[in-house]
Amino acid sequence: AQSVTQLDSQVPVFEEAPVELRCNYSSSVSVYLFWYVQYPNQGLQLLLKYLSGSTLVKGINGFEAEFNKSQTSFHLRKPSVHISDTAEYFCAAQISSGGYQKVTFGIGTKLQVIP
């Protein structure tokens, strides 16, 4: 079974400061990893994904994440946040082997950007 842990339920950060949102996963097999963002009153939108290859993945809105297999982590970073980044962020994992594999989501991290 796989699980996804987001260590911080809320992260306040000042505008233009850097931010890191943490995500750890547990799985005995290879996984695909994702970050989604949810703005108020909206559904989830994909920020970025890691399937294979380069461990540094760049996504939309200036976000990036690094896959670290030894630490089973997939932390999300942005060097300078904007007010518009205030939202909830979800890390997710999916086993990469054959057959139907459901996506497991973390509990979410609320990013609050302070002016």
Add this chain to the structure above:
Amino acid sequence: ETGVTQTPRHLVMGMTNKKSLKCEQHLGHNAMYWYKQSAKKPLELMFVYSLEERVENNSVPSRFSPECPNSSHLFLHLHTLQPEDSALYLCASSQGVNNQPQHFGDGTRLSIL
């Protein structure tokens, strides 16, 4: 702009009512999903349909009944719900059941009185 449309956006119902949630995707996808999103809990997968066949029924109570008449439409029929069923219900679609990303609708906020 969203390729996945959910109606209604808000629904308030009593425990004895029967209602349905509707989801329509305009992306040409062949897999559709229902999720339940509750505060302080991970997103819970409820049902998955691939090519109109159900491939996942994640131990969901029978008071929730899904229907997928074609690859563009997905319904969630509700009856005799409980207060703990109050949540945001999200529909998603993807091209292939194992493909990402899933494209999400904006959800239906359901409140059970």
